[in-house]
Amino acid sequence: MPGGRLLCLSPLVLEGDAIDNHSSATDNAIMKSWRANRLDELPPYLFVEIDRRKREAIAAGRDVIDFGVGDPDQPTHEFIIEAAAKALRTPANHRYPLGIGTAEFRQTVASFFAQRFGVTLDPQTEVIALIGSKEGLGHLPTAVVNPGEFALIPDPGYPVYTSGTIFAGGKCHYMPLFEETGWLPALEEIPSSVARDAKLMFLNYPNNPTAACAPLEFLERAVEFASEHRILIASDAAYSEVFFDADQPPPSILQVPGAKDVAIEFHSLSKTFNMTGWRVGFAVGNAEALAALAKVKNNVDSGVFGVVQEAAVAGLRRITSAEVQGHIGPGGLYCRRRDVLVDGLRSAGWSVAKPQATFYVWARCPRGFDSMAVANRLLAEADVVTIPGVGFGRSGEGYVRFALTVGESRTAQAVERIARLKG
Numbered sequence: 188m189p190g191g192r193l194l195c196l197s198p199l200v201l202e203g204d205a206i207d208n209h210s211s212a213t214d215n216a217i218m219k220s221w222r223a224n225r226l227d228e229l230p231p232y233l234f235v236e237i238d239r240r241k242r243e244a245i246a247a248g249r250d251v252i253d254f255g256v257g258d259p260d261q262p263t264h265e266f267i268i269e270a271a272a273k274a275l276r277t278p279a280n281h282r283y284p285l286g287i288g289t290a291e292f293r294q295t296v297a298s299f300f301a302q303r304f305g306v307t308l309d310p311q312t313e314v315i316a317l318i319g320s321k322e323g324l325g326h327l328p329t330a331v332v333n334p335g336e337f338a339l340i341p342d343p344g345y346p347v348y349t350s351g352t353i354f355a356g357g358k359c360h361y362m363p364l365f366e367e368t369g370w371l372p373a374l375e376e377i378p379s380s381v382a383r384d385a386k387l388m389f390l391n392y393p394n395n396p397t398a399a400c401a402p403l404e405f406l407e408r409a410v411e412f413a414s415e416h417r418i419l420i421a422s423d424a425a426y427s428e429v430f431f432d433a434d435q436p437p438p439s440i441l442q443v444p445g446a447k448d449v450a451i452e453f454h455s456l457s458k459t460f461n462m463t464g465w466r467v468g469f470a471v472g473n474a475e476a477l478a479a480l481a482k483v484k485n486n487v488d489s490g491v492f493g494v495v496q497e498a499a500v501a502g503l504r505r506i507t508s509a510e511v512q513g514h515i516g517p518g519g520l521y522c523r524r525r526d527v528l529v530d531g532l533r534s535a536g537w538s539v540a541k542p543q544a545t546f547y548v549w550a551r552c553p554r555g556f557d558s559m560a561v562a563n564r565l566l567a568e569a570d571v572v573t574i575p576g577v578g579f580g581r582s583g584e585g586y587v588r589f590a591l592t593v594g595e596s597r598t599a600q601a602v603e604r605i606a607r608l609k610g
């Protein structure tokens with residue numbers, strides 16, 4: 188779709204016409220476009236160029252290896268599809284699902300949380316179903332941020348934190364993340380005037396795009412900061428189950444004592460179970476904030492398809508199975524791809540940390556190149572698609588992101604091509 192406004196007409200004033208109140212209704216009508224001004228406040232979409240070049244390369248018949256999109260390449264597990272197929276035959280599932288999720292869905296989430304994190308949740312008030320966690324994250328500012336109040340947003344970060352805040356009329360204050368400080372925001376550097384007027388803080392660990400994990404001590408400091416300034420923490424834990432060190436499972440912020448007073452956490456079935464297309468996730472934690480989010484949702488959507496909720500239940504109940512862990516767990520599919528990519532890039536002279544979680548590799552750009560230049564060159568000269576870090580925010584400059592959504596042998600092939608690049 189071409190960008191820009193549909194109508195860019197100036198009011199037509201013919202010579203001799205008097206500009207008076209009678210003509211202004213017509214003039215205003217001509218000035219109206221089918222595009223609200225708030226859309227102009229959204230940051231530019233920086234992947235357009237790389238997207239265009241990728242499509243050109245594919246159309247030209249080049250053998251493109253795509254590490255761009257953060258979308259699992261494997262199909263949803265068979266046992267989940269079976270559960271959904273069965274649920275399709277239940278007529279109750281053909282009706283509006285409505286509300287915060289079925290009792291069974293919420294109870295299953297609570298059981299998962301107790302087992303995985305040792306956190307007790309009241310399934311009546313502390314769990315709500317979402318049409319994917321992005322949906323919940325996007326609606327949250329509308330539920331809790333008043334116009335003019337700040338949301339604190341990590342930079343680099345997942346774009347919906349910004350767009351949801353803008354749609355709610357809130358202001359964005361970016362918290363820069365740096366490698367030297369483990370990609371954790373420096374809370375003490377948030378100006379006190381901003382902290383005073385802030386209502387919400389987004390955190391995302393394990394992190395997209397940097398693949399960093401937050402130790403529990405950081406989450407404790409964040410809860411302390413949020414309590415002091417009366418800020419709601421929205422912890423985006425979409426990758427909490429994709430981790431490679433069995434001894435260090437990423438924590439939930441709700442493990443911090445007192446966190447339920449100031450935090451909610453977003454979880455997603457998408458990456459855990461190869462279910463991005465199904466659209467299902469959940470939010471847990473502070474009951475008042477969840478009720479506010481549910482109120483927004485009740486006014487714009489009618490719940491998660493019952494079949495999808497049953498599929499999610501089936502997945503969560505077998506999250507520790509070999510079938511699921513063989514993809515997301517220690518030694519699993521993503522872990523093996525990670526080793527091929529990171530070891531390969533390192534022997535090619537790149538400086539890359541080995542991620543302990545997520546299915547991303549966040550690689551520092553070779554000296555002298557910015558992220559757009561590196562992504563463009565990898566595509567032009569190696570037919571390899573990556574995402575330039577600057578696309579995730581200013582502080583993402585200097586890095587490119589590889590998604591581990593390419594098989595091992597193709598990944599090895601990509602690494603060979605990258606190693607052959609000169610200079």
Ligand SMILES: *Cc1c(COP(=O)(O)O)cnc(C)c1O
Nearest residue numbers: 319320321345395425455457468
């Ligand atoms: C993929 C992703 C999500 C959203 O996943 P859903 O499919 O909407 O559940 C949320 N946050 C981050 C950081 C992600 O990468």
